[in-house]
Amino acid sequence: MGKIADIKYYRVPPRWLFVKITDDAGNVGWGEASLKGHTQAVEGCLDAWRDQYVGLEANDIEQIWQLSWRKSFYRGGPVLMSALSGLDIALWDLKARRLGVPIYELLGGKLRTKLKVYAWIGGDRPAAVSSAALARQAQGFTAVKMNATADLGWLDSPSALDGCVARVAAVRALGLDVAVDFHGRAHRPMAKQLAAALAPLRPLFIEEPLLAEHVEGVRALAARTSIPIALGERLHSRWDMKPFLDAAAAGGCVDVLQPDVCHVGGISELRRIAAMAEAYDVPLAPHCPLGPIALAACLQVDAAMPNFAIQEMSLGIHYNVGGYDLLSYIKNPEIWTVENGFVDLMTGPGLGIEVDEERVIEASKNAEPWVSPGFTGPGGELREW
Numbered sequence: 001m002g003k004i005a006d007i008k009y010y011r012v013p014p015r016w017l018f019v020k021i022t023d024d025a026g027n028v029g030w031g032e033a034s035l036k037g038h039t040q041a042v043e044g045c046l047d048a049w050r051d052q053y054v055g056l057e058a059n060d061i062e063q064i065w066q067l068s069w070r071k072s073f074y075r076g077g078p079v080l081m082s083a084l085s086g087l088d089i090a091l092w093d094l095k096a097r098r099l100g101v102p103i104y105e106l107l108g109g110k111l112r113t114k115l116k117v118y119a120w121i122g123g124d125r126p127a128a129v130s131s132a133a134l135a136r137q138a139q140g141f142t143a144v145k146m147n148a149t150a151d152l153g154w155l156d157s158p159s160a161l162d163g164c165v166a167r168v169a170a171v172r173a174l175g176l177d178v179a180v181d182f183h184g185r186a187h188r189p190m191a192k193q194l195a196a197a198l199a200p201l202r203p204l205f206i207e208e209p210l211l212a213e214h215v216e217g218v219r220a221l222a223a224r225t226s227i228p229i230a231l232g233e234r235l236h237s238r239w240d241m242k243p244f245l246d247a248a249a250a251g252g253c254v255d256v257l258q259p260d261v262c263h264v265g266g267i268s269e270l271r272r273i274a275a276m277a278e279a280y281d282v283p284l285a286p287h288c289p290l291g292p293i294a295l296a297a298c299l300q301v302d303a304a305m306p307n308f309a310i311q312e313m314s315l316g317i318h319y320n321v322g323g324y325d326l327l328s329y330i331k332n333p334e335i336w337t338v339e340n341g342f343v344d345l346m347t348g349p350g351l352g353i354e355v356d357e358e359r360v361i362e363a364s365k366n367a368e369p370w371v372s373p374g375f376t377g378p379g380g381e382l383r384e385w
Contacts (some may be wrong), residue, residue: 002027003097005059006073009086011039012363014357015370017293018355019046019086021094024362029094030134032293032357033086034262035078036319038373045083049384060072061091065268081265089351101296103347107271114342115302116310118179118204123318124373124385125150126167133171138266142179142341143204143310147356148194149237151383155188156358159192168201178356179230181207185384187377188217195225204310205230205256205285211384215243215268222252232258233287237265238273254308261297270298274305283309289317293328293356294375298329303345313338324363333357366383 002023010018012021017039019031035042049068056064068084069075096103099137104110121144129146136144148164164180172179180203186194186310191209198206210217212234215315222229231254235241257277261270274284284307295313302308313336314325327333331354336343346352375383 002058004054007032007053007087009043009046010360010364011043011367011369012293012329012360013322013367014320015039017042018291018293018329019090020357021087021090021124023094027058027094027098029058029090029092029097030148030293030351031086031088031093031266031293031315032089032262032297033082034228034290034294035082036356036370038082038368039078041079042083042084042086045079046086048086048372049083058091058094061095061268064088064091065265069265076239076253078236078263081269082263085262085264085266088268089261089293091268092297092300093350100349102303102347102349103117103300104303107301110303110345112308113345115299115308115345116143116341117141117313117343118145118177118314118341119315120309120317121171122146122167126163130170130174132293133174133176136155137174137176139315140338140340141176143179144171145207146180148172148180148182148206149185151377151385152185152190153185153190153377153383161197162191163379164194165197165201168198168203172201174314177204179204179207183210183384184208184211184234186210187384188214188221191217191221192224194220194347195227199225199227203227207231207258208233212244212305212323215247218244219247219253220328222255230254230258230285232265233260235259236263236278239270241273241276243284245282249280252307254282257259257282257284258287259284260294261301262288262290262291262294265300267297270301271305274307278307283307285309286311288312289314289319292326292353293351293355295326295336296353299343299346300351310354329356329360329363330354343355350378
């Protein structure tokens with residue numbers, strides 16, 4: 001056994017927050033606590049927990065998870081759960097590395113040896129995507145995702161949706177499956193129009209067609225469309241997911257659940273959410289436009305998850321700027337070579353990646369926090385980003 005001796009975090013570009021836990025025997029585990037646009041808040045939470053958790057048994061992952069959830073009285077939400085995610089992932093990595101096995105071996109063992117993946121094309125204000133889609137095909141992907149639109153008014157011109165339909169049609173013509181991320185930018189009058197216009201193109205799913213706080217709106221939209229509806233990145237625990245799964249049981253709401261391992265409390269909670277969703281016949285496509293530690297954590301759970309569908313990868317995503325990308329901070333990037341839409345399951349201990357600590361430390365020096373850009377409408381009003 002080993003007690004937690006140190007908890008460190010590293011803010012690194014383009015917009016990630018890595019966590020390193022070391023026990024008193026020198027064993028190390030890496031986690032990720034990235035929360036886009038709120039890095040300083042998560043760091044503050046990690047500061048507080050570091051003071052409380054140094055000296056605890058590193059093996060007691062569930063005890064530390066429960067301490068973080070129950071002891072503080074105020075619980076849940078993106079900041080607390082992202083900080084907890086960083087700790088939880090690091091503790092799983094540390095424990096599995098110490099035992100010399102992949103994390104999925106501690107979750108009951110693998111159910112698959114290959115994992116289906118998809119990548120992004122386009123940006124926040126998507127334009128031409130055909131060339132990007134061809135490049136993804138050349139990389140080995142068979143499925144991609146794009147933002148549906150730039151910013152929209154509450155009731156915008158129907159012509160504001162035409163570009164999305166044309167882009168999806170162009171990429172579908174290449175033989176790729178296409179997921180379309182509404183990003184919560186469309187309010188009800190626009191979302192129902194866009195879903196109807198996209199239906200003949202048979203998208204893989206539409207993501208966050210409405211903001212997650214509008215459960216009744218999502219339920220109403222689900223009743224009107226045959227396209228699978230996906231959401232979950234802005235839900236932060238199994239309790240947040242519960243209303244959508246209850247609605248699914250009643251006849252429709254969410255068809256694909258997208259919890260983010262960095263926002264729901266790590267590997268421990270992602271595993272529980274998957275089991276809960278399985279009881280409602282809902283598959284998971286974990287959200288992960290983040291760093292390599294987050295992706296590795298997702299893939300470890302995906303391997304042991306009966307209802308796994310497809311995994312998001314941030315390789316070359318439009319947020320990864322400044323010379324930093326998904327593979328920048330690991331020493332074994334070959335593990336994520338994509339072939340026919342799949343990556344092979346990692347077989348190394350822990351997360352299965354080798355973090356380049358020297359590069360992490362160097363990149364973290366004077367790293368600025370990433371700030372969400374936001375959208376402003378023609379009247380100066382704020383719009384959903």
